[in-house]
Amino acid sequence: MPETYSHEPPYTIGVICGSIAASSINRRLARALMKLAPADLECSFIEIDQLALYDRDRDDAYPPEATAFKEAILAADGILIVTPEYNRSIPGALKNAIDWASRPYGENALTRKPVGVIGASPGGIGTAVGQQHLKTILSFCNAPMMNEIEAYVQYPDGLVDDDDEVTVASTKDFLSTYMQAYDDFVRRVLTVVPQQQA
Structure with a gap:
């Protein structure tokens, strides 16, 4: 039988920005969230801009950039995705990154990885539809997701x-609450429902 294990904090969190634009408001939001994170979350970016388009013909010989990306996900205790919405979905760069992370079959780096999803938009619905699409994809990847606090x-x-300071007090309070809830969620996934180690 596999041996179960639990993981106490601190937790390493890989932060993925769904936009590869240097001026992305979601990258700004991601940096602010990292600053608002509770002390037992150690956050750092996992970049996706260096990834080529996923090609299943390369499953037997992953390119170095894809291997490094996948290893960074595997090394993290949890993943926080901060993404814009493009055409009522997620950016192609983010979908491409998820494809690299989850392939080849049987070697999915996102399995059992606690994920938080959040996004920013100038508009009033703030990435709501794109986030739901993303959660559908992550559900297929067997990644547990925090759903109790939705953040659009x-x-x-x-x-x-x-x-990297949030200038609107009410928004800062909400984002602080979100990060505390994400901290609690990661702890719950990694301790209350421990993973199985082969």
Whole structure:
């Protein structure tokens, strides 16, 4: 029988920004979230801009960039995805990254990895439809997702300043609450429902 194990904090969190644009408001939001994270979450970016288009013909010989990306996910205790919405879905770069992370069959790096999903948009519904599409994809990847607090952030100009501080008090309070809930969720997945180690 596999041996079960539990994992106490601190937890390493890989933060993936769904946009590869340098000026992305979601990257700004991601940096602000990392700053608001509870002390037992150690957050760092996992970049996706270096990944080529996924090609199943390369499943037997992953390119170095894809291998490094997949290893970064495997090394993290949890994943936080901060993404825009494109055409009522997720950016192609993010879907491509998930394809690399979850292939080949039987070697899915996202299995049992606790995931938080959040996104920002200038519009009022703040990535709601794109997030639901993303959660459908992650569900197939067997990644447990935090659903109790949904975070569709309307992002006016100047919401996050150059020091990665949230300038609107009510939004800052909400994002702090979100990160605390994500911390609790990661802890619950990794301790209350321990994984099985082969």
